[in-house]
Every structure is written in structure tokens, then in C-alpha cells.
Amino acid sequence: MSNKYVRLALAVALLGLSPRAGAQQPERVFRIGYLSSGTSSAASDAGLSAFRQRLQELGYVEGQNVVIEYRYGKLENERLPDLVAELVRRNVDVIVTSPDPPSIRAAQSATRTIPIVMPGTVVDPLQTEFWDKQRRAPLVVSLAKPGGNITGLTNLASELHGKRLELLKEAFPRISRVAILWPRAQQQAQALKDIEEVRKALNIKIQSLATGSLQDFEGAISEISRDSPDALLVARSQVTLNNQHRIISFATQRRLPTIYAESEFVDAGGLMSYGADTRDLYRRAALYVDKILKGTKPGDLPIERPTKFEFVINLKTAKALGLTIPPEMLFRADRLIR
Numbered sequence: 001m002s003n004k005y006v007r008l009a010l011a012v013a014l015l016g017l018s019p020r021a022g023a024q025q026p027e028r029v030f031r032i033g034y035l036s037s038g039t040s041s042a043a044s045d046a047g048l049s050a051f052r053q054r055l056q057e058l059g060y061v062e063g064q065n066v067v068i069e070y071r072y073g074k075l076e077n078e079r080l081p082d083l084v085a086e087l088v089r090r091n092v093d094v095i096v097t098s099p100d101p102p103s104i105r106a107a108q109s110a111t112r113t114i115p116i117v118m119p120g121t122v123v124d125p126l127q128t129e130f131w132d133k134q135r136r137a138p139l140v141v142s143l144a145k146p147g148g149n150i151t152g153l154t155n156l157a158s159e160l161h162g163k164r165l166e167l168l169k170e171a172f173p174r175i176s177r178v179a180i181l182w183p184r185a186q187q188q189a190q191a192l193k194d195i196e197e198v199r200k201a202l203n204i205k206i207q208s209l210a211t212g213s214l215q216d217f218e219g220a221i222s223e224i225s226r227d228s229p230d231a232l233l234v235a236r237s238q239v240t241l242n243n244q245h246r247i248i249s250f251a252t253q254r255r256l257p258t259i260y261a262e263s264e265f266v267d268a269g270g271l272m273s274y275g276a277d278t279r280d281l282y283r284r285a286a287l288y289v290d291k292i293l294k295g296t297k298p299g300d301l302p303i304e305r306p307t308k309f310e311f312v313i314n315l316k317t318a319k320a321l322g323l324t325i326p327p328e329m330l331f332r333a334d335r336l337i338r
Contacts, residue, residue: 030066030293033087033114035107036098037073037080038238046264047119047282051096054286073103075214075238080106088114094292096285099155100183100238108150115298118152119285120276122183122236125154125303143303151301153284155276161191161233162198164259164274167311168231169202171272171325172257175230179207181220181247183237191235211239221250232258234265236275244268255321266312266337271321276306310334 034048052062060066069090071083084106087095094115097103099122107116118125125140141147143154161180168175182191192208199206207229209220217239224232232251234240240247241262248269251258260266260273284304292298314337318325330336 027065029064030060030094031069031090031092032066032289033069033071033084033090033092033095034097035071035073035080035084035087035095035103036238037075037077037100037102037106038098038242039072039074040070041242041244047278050279051119051282051286054283055289058286058290060290075242077102077106081110084110094289096289098238099236099281102238104150112149114149115292116150116152117285117288117292117298118150118154118303120153120155120278120281120306122155125150140303145300146303147299149298151298151303152288153281153304153306155236155278155281155306159194160261160275161235162195164233164261165195165198165202165204167272167274167329168233168257168259169204171329172231172323175257176203177205177207177227177229178231178233179209179220179224179227179229180233180235181209181211181217181237181240182235183210183212183239211237214239217243224250224256225254228254229256232256234258234260234270236261252317252321257321257323263310263312263335266314266317269317270314271317271323272311272313272325274311275309277308277310280308281306312337 052068055066062068069087069092071087073080073083080102084095088111092114094117095107095111096117096119097107099118099120101121101123104116104118104121125143125146140150165178168178192206195206207223207227209216209223211217211220234247244265245268248265250256251270258271260270261275262278263273263275264278266273288298288301291301311333312335313325313330313333315325316337
């Protein structure tokens with residue numbers, strides 16, 4: 001080989017080894033904002049932990065190619081607009097909200113461009129509670145094709161209260177008065193309509209109590225203490241999640257058979273629960289985030305319903321309360337805590 005070709009081959013080889021030629025483009029770091037109307041707690045963080053785990057399985061590693069900005073309203077809903085404004089200023093790529101209406105509405109009001117993902121909203125997104133008050137129209141056009149910048153999942157919260165009443169009555173046939181802790185007054189009215197036929201068929205009277213704020217919650221506990229219902233149903237709200245141990249202790253002290261919408265309460269010592277699998281909803285929310293970060297428009301992603309439900313019974317709590325759960329119900333339970 002001539003010297004000319006040798007020199008040319010060496011030049012090409014050196015060029016291939018040069019830092020400029022071999023350098024790779026740095027991997028993009030995505031920024032996710034998480035907005036909650038409540039506080040960080042064992043109950044509320046169970047879903048968030050599942051969300052983060054699923055993100056990792058999809059290839060997103062916190063501190064490497066994704067950063068999550070956490071903002072908690074601490075049950076002070078008036079703080080939410082400022083908190084979500086901080087996320088907008090941080091140029092997050094997507095906002096994930098807690099399932100509760102205050103955080104969802106705050107995100108919707110703050111931006112029409114940043115994608116928003118709901119991991120199992122407790123309210124039908126087409127209800128007037130989510131309407132754009134200026135246009136007097138829903139911000140979600142339909143569940144199949146939401147349009148706009150919001151998508152995610154619903155957890156069928158209000159649709160399952162009738163089933164929870166049925167389970168209470170089946171387990172404890174003698175009950176006739178059930179106190180229900182609802183998230184907020186607006187949802188309380190709609191949910192009462194949804195369970196009216198079930199209530200009548202079971203011959204149950206309802207003591208309806210809203211817990212949209214800590215003050216409401218304190219009043220509800222006082223009413224239950226005074227009126228002594230036969231059983232208790234606890235719907236999901238940030239207030240009930242953040243007062244999980246207090247509710248469980250209260251029900252235990254008063255020997256109240258109680259059914260919860262969240263299995264986390266039963267894991268913490270509550271009697272039983274029935275509802276959509278919260279961890280599964282958050283894991284599925286991570287798939288929405290993945291699709292959005294890869295370029296899919298949120299308005300093209302249908303709002304989905306839950307596919308996994310859990311009926312959980314804590315046998316240790318039943319024994320402590322002196323309650324006997326019928327064997328057929330134990331057989332139907334998805335999970336028993338012994």
C-alpha cells in the first residue's frame with residue numbers, strides 16, 4: 001500500500017476516535033409535575049409509589065432521565081393555584097394530579113397546553129363540577145376522545161357505593177342505619193341519588209356527611225358520635241386519607257362495622273373495603289405519561305375506566321371488634337388479612 005493511502009487510512013481512523021465524532025447526544029431529562037390537594041402520607045402515597053415503579057419499568061429513572069416535582073396543597077385548596085403555577089413556571093412536560101377534584105380543577109385552570117393526567121378521578125369528568133365556567137361547557141368533550149390537554153382514568157367512585165352498602169348488609173344483616181362520609185357536598189347529592197334504589201331495597205337509612213374540609217370532618221365525627229349509626233361507609237377524599245388512622249381508631253373504639261373505598265385503610269387496620277385497585281390506576285397513569293412524553297396528544301387518549309377491583313377483609317380487625325364475617329364472603333374476598 002502506498003504512503004498516500006496509509007496516511008489517508010490513519011486520518012480516517014483518528015477522525016473516528018476523536019471526541020467530536022464519537023460523542024453522543026445527551027439523553028433528554030423529562031420533567032413531571034405532581035399536584036395533590038392533600039399531604040404526603042402512607043395512604044395517599046401508595047398509588048404514587050406504584051406510579052413511580054411503573055415509570056421505572058418503562059425506562060424512566062428519577063435523577064437520570066426524569067425529574068418529578070411534587071406539590072401538596074395540605075388540605076388548603078386556596079394554595080393550589082399558586083402551586084400549579086410553580087409547576088407551569090418550571091416548564092414541566094406533563095402534570096399528574098391526585099384523583100381529587102380540587103387538584104384537577106386547579107391544573108385545568110392554570111394551563112390549556114401542558115398535558116394533564118388524572119390517575120382515577122373520583123368524579124365523572126363530564127359533570128358540571130369540571131365545566132369551564134366561562135364557556136359553560138365541559139373541559140372534557142367526551143370520555144372516548146377528551147380533546148384539549150386532559151386525559152387519564154376514572155375510578156367509578158360514586159357508582160360503587162351501592163355495592164358497598166350491599167356488602168355491609170350481607171355481612172351484618174341487622175344493620176339499618178349507615179353513616180356515609182362523602183368527599184364533598186356536590187358529590188354527596190349525586191351519590192345519594194345513585195344509591196337510592198339500593199338503599200330502599202336493603203331497608204337502610206342513610207346519615208349523609210360531607211368531609212370536604214377538616215372542619216367538615218370534625219363535624220361529621222361529632223354527629224356520628226352523637227347519633228350512633230349501625231355501620232359506617234368511608235368514601236375517598238384527601239381529608240379521609242390524611243385522617244386514616246383517626247377514622248380506623250374511631251370505628252374500632254365504637255365497634256362500628258366499616259367499609260372503605262380504599263384498600264389502604266384495610267391494610268392499616270380497617271375492617272373491609274371494596275373499590276377500584278388504586279395502585280393499578282396509578283400504574284396505568286404512568287402509561288399515559290409515557291405515551292404523552294413520546295408525542296401522543298392527551299386529547300387523543302381516551303379516559304378509561306378501572307379494570308381491576310378489590311374486595312379486602314381484615315380478619316384481625318373483625319376478631320378485635322367481635323364480628324363474624326359469613327364464610328361465603330370470605331370465599332369471595334380477593335384478599336384476606338389474617
